[in-house]
Amino acid sequence: MPRAGLDPAAVVAAGADLADEIGFPALTMGRLAERLGVRTPSLYKHVASQEDLNRRIAALAVGEATDAIGAAIQGRAGRDALRAAARALRDFVLAHPGRYAATLGFSLTGPDDPLAVAAARSMEPFTAVLRGYDLAPADTTHALRALRSIFHGFATIEAGGGFRWGTATDESFDWLIDLVDLGLRAQPGRPGTTSG
Amino acid sequence: MPRAGLDPAAVVAAGADLADEIGFPALTMGRLAERLGVRTPSLYKHVASQEDLNRRIAALAVGEATDAIGAAIQGRAGRDALRAAARALRDFVLAHPGRYAATLGFSLTGPDDPLAVAAARSMEPFTAVLRGYDLAPADTTHALRALRSIFHGFATIEAGGGFRWGTATDESFDWLIDLVDLGLRAQPGRPGTTSG
DNA sequence: AGCTTTTGGCTAACGTAGTAAGCCACTGCG
DNA sequence: CGCAGTGGCTTACTACGTTAGCCAAAAGCT
Numbered sequence: 541m542p543r544a545g546l547d548p549a550a551v552v553a554a555g556a557d558l559a560d561e562i563g564f565p566a567l568t569m570g571r572l573a574e575r576l577g578v579r580t581p582s583l584y585k586h587v588a589s590q591e592d593l594n595r596r597i598a599a600l601a602v603g604e605a606t607d608a609i610g611a612a613i614q615g616r617a618g619r620d621a622l623r624a625a626a627r628a629l630r631d632f633v634l635a636h637p638g639r640y641a642a643t644l645g646f647s648l649t650g651p652d653d654p655l656a657v658a659a660a661r662s663m664e665p666f667t668a669v670l671r672g673y674d675l676a677p678a679d680t681t682h683a684l685r686a687l688r689s690i691f692h693g694f695a696t697i698e699a700g701g702g703f704r705w706g707t708a709t710d711e712s713f714d715w716l717i718d719l720v721d722l723g724l725r726a727q728p729g730r731p732g733t734t735s736g
Numbered sequence: 737m738p739r740a741g742l743d744p745a746a747v748v749a750a751g752a753d754l755a756d757e758i759g760f761p762a763l764t765m766g767r768l769a770e771r772l773g774v775r776t777p778s779l780y781k782h783v784a785s786q787e788d789l790n791r792r793i794a795a796l797a798v799g800e801a802t803d804a805i806g807a808a809i810q811g812r813a814g815r816d817a818l819r820a821a822a823r824a825l826r827d828f829v830l831a832h833p834g835r836y837a838a839t840l841g842f843s844l845t846g847p848d849d850p851l852a853v854a855a856a857r858s859m860e861p862f863t864a865v866l867r868g869y870d871l872a873p874a875d876t877t878h879a880l881r882a883l884r885s886i887f888h889g890f891a892t893i894e895a896g897g898g899f900r901w902g903t904a905t906d907e908s909f910d911w912l913i914d915l916v917d918l919g920l921r922a923q924p925g926r927p928g929t930t931s932g
Numbered sequence: 933a934g935c936t937t938t939t940g941g942c943t944a945a946c947g948t949a950g951t952a953a954g955c956c957a958c959t960g961c962g
Numbered sequence: 963c964g965c966a967g968t969g970g971c972t973t974a975c976t977a978c979g980t981t982a983g984c985c986a987a988a989a990g991c992t
Contacts, residue, residue, distance in 0.1 A: 681904075693888040
């Protein structure tokens with residue numbers, strides 16, 4: 541029997557793709573093995589466990605999403621950058637629901653954890669976006685968490701099929717971005733000094 | 737052997753409590769049966785499946801959270817109401833992480849689905865909060881979705897153990913509420929007519 | 933080339949979890 | 963008291979994750 545020529549990266553990538561196709565909860569070791577033309581136990585030569593596989597998929601997804609957002613905000617600032625970042629994240633989630641679902645519900649173990657590294661890097665584009673607003677330095681962390689919460693929340697609900705009645709989600713998304721933009725520019729203590 | 741005297745409501749309530757204690761993913765039919773002093777298959781006299789159990793726990797949780805938020809905004813309006821609603825939701829999530837986790841990741845099947853009914857009702861307190869702001873009627877749905885996204889996002893990330901460095905999450909939460917409040921009051925097209 | 937080492941498949945087997953089938957005692961009503 | 967129905971039970975089956983141990987293919991060395 542010829543070898544399949546797998547390696548950890550190939551297994552993780554195939555797992556991410558399969559999760560996007562059939563949904564993250566439906567991603568089992570057996571199905572992934574079948575997809576790869578291999579018996580289930582063979583996967584354990586490349587990943588330590590399903591938990592390990594899931595974490596690697598999550599790290600891959602976070603990295604890809606970070607890159608997409610970083611590319612989207614190139615050459616933009618202020619509201620344009622906010623909009624571009626939010627759209628890029630949303631597009632990623634809609635295009636890769638399985639990957640995104642994989643990123644949810646992990647406790648970051650330590651600073652050496654690849655997922656923690658990816659998570660830390662994922663803050664960078666949002667930090668760049670916030671640089672376009674005139675925030676007090678002490679507020680940067682709060683604003684970062686706010687952005688994270690807001691876009692994570694919207695993406696999760698939309699991906700999970702919430703937002704029933706009417707479902708003009710594109711409009712709602714733009715409205716949400718405007719809301720955040722207005723809120724960021726209306727911060728007290730910085731009256732009217734709109735980035736100048 | 738004397739009967740345990742179970743009924744669906746008791747099973748669901750015990751499942752919700754157990755999920756809060758040990759985490760929703762760790763809630764298995766076996767563990768719940770053990771908690772109730774009963775063998776696993778006996779549970780199937782009260783719930784159709786684990787999926788059914790989970791949906792019922794989710795419906796219970798949504799109902800309880802809705803009640804808590806509704807009570808919290810009694811007699812309040814505007815920013816006070818927004819704050820109270822957000823705090824009530826956050827408190828619920830932190831006090832009942834298992835129940836909350838149960839509410840995530842369901843596709844609402846039909847209008848008869850109890851979970852869909854509960855979900856529809858859960859919008860009411862937020863609608864009431866928005867009445868305190870001077871929004872265009874066409875924007876109500878957008879604003880509702882925005883509130884849902886924002887508080888869902890924050891609660892999820894906090895419950896999942898995100899928000900590492902510094903972890904002054906209380907402050908961040910208040911900052912987020914202020915951001916939303918400012919954004920809602922700065923809506924264009926309604927200049928300065930602050931609810932009067 | 934031929935020998936050796938490592939690697940990446942495999943089969944077999946086990947534990948856990950969800951679930952179906954079917955039995956039988958307890959509860960409650962006439 | 964007798965009887966119906968409910969709510970326990972045991973047994974059994976399936977799917978899945980995981981481990982152990984075997985063996986051939988690939989890769990490296992002389």
